Amino acid sequence: GENVEQHPSTLSVQEGDSAVIKCTYSDSASNYFPWYKQELGKRPQLIIDIRSNVGEKKDQRIAVTLNKTAKHFSLHITETQPEDSAVYFCAASIRSDYKLSFGAGTTVTVRA
Amino acid sequence: KAGVTQTPRYLIKTRGQQVTLSCSPISGHRSVSWYQQTPGQGLQFLFEYFSETQRNKGNFPGRFSGRQFSNSRSEMNVSTLELGDSALYLCASSLAYGDTQYFGPGTRLTVL
Numbered sequence: 545g546e547n548v549e550q551h552p553s554t555l556s557v558q559e560g561d562s563a564v565i566k567c568t569y570s571d572s573a574s575n576y577f578p579w580y581k582q583e584l585g586k587r588p589q590l591i592i593d594i595r596s597n598v599g600e601k602k603d604q605r606i607a608v609t610l611n612k613t614a615k616h617f618s619l620h621i622t623e624t625q626p627e628d629s630a631v632y633f634c635a636a637s638i639r640s641d642y643k644l645s646f647g648a649g650t651t652v653t654v655r656a
Numbered sequence: 657k658a659g660v661t662q663t664p665r666y667l668i669k670t671r672g673q674q675v676t677l678s679c680s681p682i683s684g685h686r687s688v689s690w691y692q693q694t695p696g697q698g699l700q701f702l703f704e705y706f707s708e709t710q711r712n713k714g715n716f717p718g719r720f721s722g723r724q725f726s727n728s729r730s731e732m733n734v735s736t737l738e739l740g741d742s743a744l745y746l747c748a749s750s751l752a753y754g755d756t757q758y759f760g761p762g763t764r765l766t767v768l
Binding site: 576578580586587588589590593633635637639641642643644645646647648649 | 687689691698699700701704706711712714746753754756757758759760761762
């Protein structure tokens, strides 16, 4: 089955700096890559997603890039703010498999 | 539209008991997936249902089962509870597979 690895496990950044989280996946048939943000005690919420026919997608301060050849995708958060502090999960799925395989998560702390 | 709802929000059971968790998807969504979230194993896929049919199942023992009703509401059942079943159980709904999955708030199960 699909195996998703996520790095780093923790990330501390100064407010206003950028944060980058990287994920690799094992199955070349994976074609959908969402990112979720989970604040303490709350449900995971989708922040951005990308499909395999697109190399990059941006939504305000958040962007995701996908390298299908290398089988890795990354989340970029620019101009970080204290409210960006949370656990971020990457995931991958194969359309015919009907499931999301998640990375282990990255705890992001934005220092004021 | 109302979001995904899960009941109950918290449960305390003892080893050997069984438990049933409920998930109501967003109106119009026909796909419901279940995940187990623990600090050690992260988010792991349990199963996915679409139109009352289970389309995929994760690597969990047969004590974990589920079903979906004609109104797309879903239940999962865990029999003969073990201490290791303590976790946050999340369900997620989507219009169809491959679309964005929206998570419910989860049911926090504690097994004593």
